[in-house]
Every structure is written in structure tokens, then in C-alpha cells.
Amino acid sequence: MLTALIVLPLLAAALIGTIDPRRGRLLRAGALGSTGLIFLAAAWMWARFSVGEGGLQFEQRHSWVPAIGMTYHLGVDGLSVSLVALTAFLFPIALGTAFAHVQDRLKPFIITALLLETGMLGTFMAQDLVLFYVFWEAMLIPMYFLIALWGGPARAHAAIKFLLYTMAGSVLMLLAIIAVYLQGGRTFDLTPLLAGPLGFAPAVQRLLFLAFAVAFAIKMPVWPLHTWLPDAYAEAPPAVTILLASIMAKAGAYGLLRFCLPFFPQASREFGPLLSVLAVIGIVYGGAVAWTQGDMRRLFAYGSMSHMGFILLGIFSLNIVGVQGSLIQMINHGVSTGGLFLLAGLLLTRTGRSRTDGYGGIAKAVPALAAAALIVVVSSLALPGTNGFIGEFLILLGAFQARPVDAALATGGIVVAAAYLLAFVGRVFHGPLRPDLSRLADLSAREYAVLVPLILMIFWVGIFPRPFLARSEATVRALLARVPAAAAAAPAAAAQAGLPRFPAARVAVR
DSSP, X not given: OHHHHXXXXXXXXXXXXXXXXXXXXXXXXXXXXXXXHHHHXXXXXXXXXXXXXXXXEEEEEEEEEGGGTEEEEEEEOTTTHHHHHHHHHHHHHHHHHHTTTOOXXXXXXXHHHHHHHHHHHXXXXXXXXXXXXXXXHHHHHHHHHHHHHHSOTTHHHHHHHHHHHHHHHHHHHHHHHXXXXXXXXXXXXXXXXXXXXXXXXXXXXXXHHHHHHXXXXXXXXXXXXXXXXXXXXXXXXXXXXXXXXXXXXXXHHHXXXXXXXXXXXXXXXXXXXXXXXXXXXXHHHHHHHHXXXXXXXXXXXXXXXXXXXXXXHHHTXXXXXXXXXXXXXXXXXXXXXXXXXXXXXXXXXXXXXXXXXXXXXXXXXXXXXXXXXXXXXXXXXXXXXXXXXXXXHHHHHHHHHHOHHHHHHHHHHHHHHHHHHHHHHHHHHSSSOOGGGTTOOOOOHHHHHHHHHHHHHHHHHHHOOHHHHHHHHHXXXXXXXXSGGXXXXXXHHHHHHTOOOOOOOOOOOO
């Protein structure tokens, strides 16, 4: 089943490669049909996932390179099953959006996007360190070309900056993977590696934690490793930005949960306060900079960074409430931020204007688009009844249990978010209607088809979040059971090594 999810985009790319590039309608139908089929398969898997089981499900394991302990090992658990479904859900929506603004080289664009989908799906399903690294890098190359070949005027600079940042993090992670392999019984398979403690000395565990964490923090992105973000988000085509912000950023947060916490529990506790501070800085800084932006894509880019800070804060609360909030907020952020960038793409397609001061009063001309925009905005503001509320509420509740000061400061990000998002709605949709925008077309049938699923998700998760929380709860409990196991040994080990001690978070696993 899981192999089929990885292979289907590759087969679709190969079949689309045989189509005459002049047959645009057939190319579009092939892209939407194949990604739609992948979504149906992922939705079936999500529905069949056994709630209450903390281990891997739908596992597939085959020997890959037995001489050095490499395996082709796929599986999903509570950390990944909803992220796989989210990835499959967003791809047909993103491609449906892309066809309005990608006219040149449509065939290579679709093929590259399908290769990207394989990398993203594989990243969330790989249960072998080398296999994970292969898929992690497989995300990078297609994304680089999607930005560099189909992006805006400064696309070359944005793509190179994105490539250099992520490659630097990947090198650090590769070195850490080799160290884990040498210490962990000469295997890359996560199942035996996680069967017991790896036994790293405290100083080594800190270094390896940082190597993994920097790679994942760049992808999220975490302040101050975020400087590639505004250029990449602003210059990428709107459909590509949806994938970049809604899925690729989640791979970084997922990596922290999948590798850093279980491999390095002592270091996770010790660096938790530092990462929580960086999360708060990202929340406030990202929101404040978003408030000053005139370009709506940069506004949403910094807003996305601010909201990702909440996810980081929840992860390093190291209690079940905060981590559960982070996991469901990954889904919420993917839907809401994807919706914001989709709206930006719809406006750009109609007017060619990226700055918010180029609009005014267009709700009178496009009432359906304005209504959809308001729904997506209030979900990003975490209004009760929408998806964002349950995620941010759980994260802040967990963070208040662990680090009340950080949690109190993070709530300021909610106020700033209200300022920049409501200002965006006011500048673009309300006020006097600009005469040159009075003939804008409202939503078409195709645009309804990509917006309605996002809006349904906003209200489904906001009103009935239990299916998502139930799928992750057992896995989160098992994960956090590993982290406090290092708590008792951490102070003694630090004192013995003569290393500084960080204040530990209170872990509540109930």
C-alpha cells in the first residue's frame, strides 16, 4: 500500500512524459486524475488506520543493502498518517491552482511536481535513516527547479538561497546519521535503533541533537535560520508556494518528533528551553514583520513563519497536550496557509498585482472570493469553530504547563496576527472600490473546486477534531515516555561531565 503511494506519482510522471506537450487539456486531466487517485488511496489508508495503537501500521520491510544494515522500510504511525493524507490532499488543489498561471512548459512543470510528491510522501513514510535521507533530498531538487524555472523575476536568487540553506542542513544531518549508525548496532532501521537507548555520552548527544535540529529548523523555518523564506515564498509560483509552506515546512517539524526526541531525549530536555525561546521570537518577530509588508506574498510568508513558531513551542513543551496540539496544528497550518497562498494566486491571476495597496473595495466586485478569503483568514486567526483554534489552544495549554512565561509571550503573536490579517482584508476587500478593478471576475467553477475542500477542512477540524487527535494520541504517549526516561539521569550525567545544566520542562503524560 505505502509503496503504491510512492510509485503512483512516478508512474504518472512517466505516462505524462509520453503526452504531446501541445495537448494541454490532456496534460491537466492526467495531472489532476493521478493526484486525485493518490489522494483517494491516502484517504483510504487514513480511514483504515487503527486508532489507539502507538506502533507502525501498513508496514513494508525488505532488505536493501544488508551488508551495512540498510532496509527499504516504510510505515506510518500517529505522527505521520495525517501528514501523508494532508500531502495527498493538497497536491491536486495546488495543481488545480497552477493551471491558471503556468502556461509555458506545462508538461515539465507537472512532471517535476509529481516527482516532488514522491519525495514528500516518502519522507513521512520512511522508517530507515538512509531511506529518509534519500526522500528528504528528493524533495529538495524538484522544489529548486520549480522555483528557478517557473518563479518570479528574482527566482534564480531565491532558488539558490533555498538550495544552499537546505543543503547545509542536510550535510549536518548526514553526519549525524552516520554517527547514529556506528553507535546503534550498525543498522539504519529505526525499529531496532529505537528498541533501547543509544548510549551516547551527554556531550555527543548534544552535538548530534543540534545536527539534526538545525537541518529540521531550516526547513520549518525557525528564527534565525529563516532568511531564505521570504524570497522563496514570494518568487515561487503560487501553487508551488502552497506546497512549500503547507507540506515541506511540516517535514522539519515532523523530523524533530521522529528523530530528535526519541534518539536524544536528554538533549531534547536540555535544549527545550532554548528552542522554546526561539519559537517565541519567531512568533512575535514573524508577526511583526508581516504587519509591515506591502507585498501580500511576503506578508503571508512571515505570517507562516509566525504560526510555525507555535508548532515548535508545542513540541518542546514535552507534554501530551502540547505535542498533540502541534500535530493537529501541522494539519491546520497546511490547510489555512495553503488557502492564503491560494487566494494570493487568484488575486495575482486576475490583476497581476502583489501589493495590497494596489487593491481596494473588491468585495463589491467579487463577493464569493471575499467570503472565501474571510473564512481562511479567521481560521488563521484561530477563531473558535475553525481548525486553527483547537491547535493553538492545545499548544498554549501545554506550553503554560511547561514554560508559563514563554506561553504568555507567545499569546502576543495572536494579537499581531489579528492586526496584519485583518489589515490585509481591509486593504484588499473593503473601502471604496477602485474603478479599474470594478470588472474583476468572481470565482469560477474550477476555483470553487479548489477552495471548497479547504473550507470544508477548516470547519471539520474546527468542529470535530477528535479523529485526528485520536490517531496520534497513542504514538505521542509512547514518544514522550522515552523523554522523561532521561530526566533522572540528566543532572547526574551533566555534573559528571562538567557541563552546564538547563532547566527541565515538567512533563505531564496522563
